Each structure stands twice: as C-alpha cells, then as structure tokens.
Amino acid sequence: MSWLYRIVGLFPRLVIARRNISRAKARSILAAASILIGVVAIGAIGAGGAAFKQSQLQNIQDQGATNVFVSPGLDMEQSHFDREDLKAIDETVGPAGVVATKSKDMEIVKQNDSRERVSVTYLDDPRAMYEIGRGELPDNWRRSIVVSHDYAIDRGIAPGDRITLAPEQDAESEAAAAERTYRVVAVLQETQSFGSSSIYLPIEEAENRHYSQVRIMTRSTDRAEAVADALRDRFNDRKDKVLVFELTSLVRLLKQVVNGINTFLVGLGSISLLVAGVSITNTMLMAVIKRREEIGVLRAVGYGKGDIVRILLIESALLGILGSAVGVVIAAVVAAVANSVFLGNPFAFTPSAFMYLVGAVAFGVFTSLLAGVYPAWRAANERPIEALRG
C-alpha cells in the first residue's frame, strides 16, 4: 500500500468529495467558473482601484501635499506678512521647514526690447524646496537667479546666460521701472510641485521684506494637516487673519472619492459572487438529487448526517477553492496590468491590493461554503429507505 494511499486515507471525506466533483466534470467546472468570475471581479476591481488610488495619491504628494501654504487672510490689516508674523508662524508650527516667499509678476526684457511677463519668487534659498538640476547655487546667493526647469526648457536658458528683468509696467510704477540684469546660476530639477514660479530671486533683491506667502514643509500629509490645524487655531480665532491652504483636505477628498467608487464597484463584483453562490447551490442541489440513492446507501451503511453534511460542504468548498484559485491568478494579472499602467511597475502591489485579492478568495470560498449548506442539509435529512426505494 503506497504512502499516498495512507495519507489520503486520513482524509476520507475530502477524498469522497473530490471524487464526487470529478464525476460531473462539466457541471463542476461551470459552477467553479461562476465563482471565478466573481473573484476576478472583486479582485481585479479592488486591486486595480488600489493601484489607481496609489498613483493619484503619489501625484498629489508630488505636488506638495506635505506642504502647507499660508497667505495673509482677508481680515489682516496689511496684505503681507512681516517678520513678526513670520516669527509667530514659526512658533506655531514647531520644527518644520518654514520658507517665506514673496511672489509677483515681472517682465523679462529681451534683446529686441520686447517684454514678456514672468512670475518671480523672492526667497532665501531655493534648495529648501527644490532640487538643483544644472548649475550651482553659490553659498552666498546674491544678484543671480535660478530658473525653473520648465521655463529653462521653453526658453532655451542654460546656467551662465543673462536675463534682464524689469518691474511690470503698469501705470503707477512706470517711473521707477528700473531694469536689472542677472546671471542665471542654476536650473532647477523638474518638479510637479504646486505653486512654483518661473524665476527665483534672492530675497535681498526684493524692495522690502513683505512676504506674500509662507510655505511650511512637513514630512507627511498627516503632519501637514496637524500644522494647518495649529495655524488655524492660532490665527483664525474669530477673524480670518491667515489663509491656510493645504492639500491634505484634497488628499482626504480624493481618498474618499476613490474609496467610494471602489467600494461601489467591488460591491457590484460581490453581487456577481452572490450570483455565483446561487449557481453553486443549484449545482449542489442537482448533485444531491442525482445522487439521492447513493446518499441513501451511505446513510444506511453507517454514515451519519454530519458525515453527509461535511462531505457535501467540502464538495462545494472545493468548487469555490477551484474557482477562487484560478480567479485570483487572473485577478492578479489584471491588477499587474493596472499596476504597470498607473504605477509603472507591474509588481507594485499595494497592501490594499493584496487585501482585495485575499478578500476576494476568502469571499469566494466562503460564498461557496454557504451555498452548500442548504443542499447538504437537505441531503442529510433525506430518509434513507425512501431514497433507496424510489
């Protein structure tokens, strides 16, 4: 007697159930296929949705979701922050990168004397917020400028070039319109960050220290949210002294929307699994009716009701396991495609994608098991002799 036979002999009900499944192959395959469809629906939608969500969150993160932007509020006396305000903000947020900037529009004077509007930001050190791509920023940054990646590409600007800037020529400031030429020392790396300018100037070049915006850089969206709340608490007690803008609320909204859509779609997928459950119940009922006599014999020769129930439940669970096993492979392939589309790496499964896949399998097997309960109960409660005498 082979060792395999001995091991198999330890799980007789499983053996009986497996044999029963391979008896009506077409019917078993169809029942398993219905579970497969449900598992693929839940797994693929869930895991694909997770990849989509991840990519969108990544996008938002890249655009500075860990940053909090503070601008003067409507109820502030002046429309800028001064050093005192800066100090207060610094105290409120605690240890975080606080960068105060002054942004405005200027005009770039070209060689043919034509002018073009350009957004300019004065700040202490661009390296606090951005990476330098080309060129180098001197330790003592004075009278030279840094250009954003996109602007440099558009205009063909390279470190070493010279750019002449002039204040915007609007009616009042015409008189003071003094042109100034700066050397480009660096070009920033490409960034998707929100609120970036084309040209960066040292804060010393500004006519005053009136900051139009303060950017607080944190390490996580959660921290950013905490900072934003602290700022609102401190400054906007009764009046809107500051405008606090942070992307975390956007992140939360996005998460909510994506999760909502995903839950809805997964819910639809689950319905297909419920339909699959009905199909398993139907298959098992047919099997039970077809094997009525056989079950009667089993009962007569000493198989208890519990044995019959267990054998049939194992049978329907096996159908579910079969369908789920194939289904989860297909769902994983679909999710891998979604991963490569959204995240650029087919194997970048997020934890929640895994959870959807595992959940789909668990749900598939559980549904099958549940679907087998009624047929099993019915078969076990059949009176053996009635079954055997027609």
Next chain:
Amino acid sequence: MAPDISAPAETDQPGADREEDRQSPRDAGNDVIIRGESVVKEYQTGAQTVQALKGIDFSIQPSDFVAIVGPSGSGKSTLLNLLGLLDVPTRGTVRLRGTDVSTFSDGDRTTKRKHTIGFVFQSFYLIPTLTALENVEMPRMLDRTPKKTRERAKQLLRRVGLGDRLDHYPDELSGGQKQRVAIARSLINDPAILLADEPTGNLDRETGDDILELFDELRAEENVAVVTVTHDAYVAEEADRVVNLVDGEITDADEAESNGVVEQ
C-alpha cells in the same frame, strides 16, 4: 394475535437458541439481535394518519433466514426501516440487543446500524466511479484504517467469488457480480443482520439462486442473520420462516406462504 417472527419452539432452530428463548422469551437479550413488541408505526399524510404497522411482534436471532412477503403498501418497507434502525416506532418498542432504540439519538442509531446491520438492495446501488474493492471499502472509509479495511474488503470479495474482479468498475460487472459486490459491502463491518430488500429482484433465476446459496453459506460461516423482503415465492421457500404482512398486520405463517405464491 400477531405471531412472533422468531421461530416457534417447534420449527428447526439451533438448539441453544430454542433453550434460551423458552426460558425467557422477553429478555433473551444475549441472543436475540432485534426484537419488536406491539410495534405501531403511523405516518401523517396530509390530514390523514396512516397506520403502516398495526402492532406487530418480531424478533431476529443469529443465523435466521426470514422472508417478509406481502403486497405493496402492506408495511414491508416500514418494517425494514425499523429493523434497519432507520426509523423508530410510533408506539411499542424495538429493542436492539435488549436496548430500546427510541432511547438512541440519531447519531447512536447510525453507529449501531453501522456495526449491526448490513444492507443489500434490489438495485445494488454501487457507486459507479468506484471499483469493486472501493465500493466494498466504502462503509469503512471514515474509520481511517485503510490497511485493515482493504485487507478485509479483499477477503470478502474473494469470499463472494470475485477475487479476480477487485479493480473492475460496476459497469464492467454482471448483475449477479454487482449483487455479490453489494453483499461483500454489507459485510465489511461484520454485521449481525443482513437486510436484503428484493436482493434477487433484478437477477435471473439462476443468478438469484447463487445469491441465495451465498446467503446460506454466509449464515453458516459468519453467523449472520438474513432478513429479506421479497416478492419471489422461491426466495420465500428458501427461508426458514416467512412473515406475511397484509395491511400492516402479520397473518398466519402458512397462509403467508400460500399468499406469497399467489402473488407471483
């Protein structure tokens, strides 16, 4: 008065049984395998209550060969149900080796059935996807003693003359061979009683005779009692005793025999 199925003292029965019986006919628990007293079985069909058995007495002893005959609807199936511990009486008592079966739970009855009673059916009811050997092993599959079960199953198949058909599937066997497999299956748990429901009903006369012969041999060798429900007069003739059921009551044994013939 409904006569006892068990042999009256005058009929030819093993002496020891007769002695015991005479001494304490009600409590011969050691020898009587199953005994029914004033057994009534009622079924509810719609608003009507149908009495399938109307207070009968019976008892089965080791090596008995009892034939139950009677027209359809006479209560044969019901009696078979009760003998096979597949049902309990509405009134009266059925005792298995002295214990009232109504005190058993469903699980207990299943266990007792497994170890006391073997079933043989008219339509054999072999599982088509299992070989002869596997079919015989089937009742003991849950015991997790594959080696012992296999040995016993082989031994039984050899005993019924199918030692060379172990790995054949039911559709590769003749009717008589199938019934032999079914008999081997019924014996795998060494039962005290073989309940055979029309065991020769699907077989030709000659094959049927072989099966009856096999029953005789098994009664002698395995000390197993055979109770058969039958329409066949010649099966009834082979039996030690004939129980004629008419309308839920046992009629006189002689009458029963003639009735059995008439029915043919």
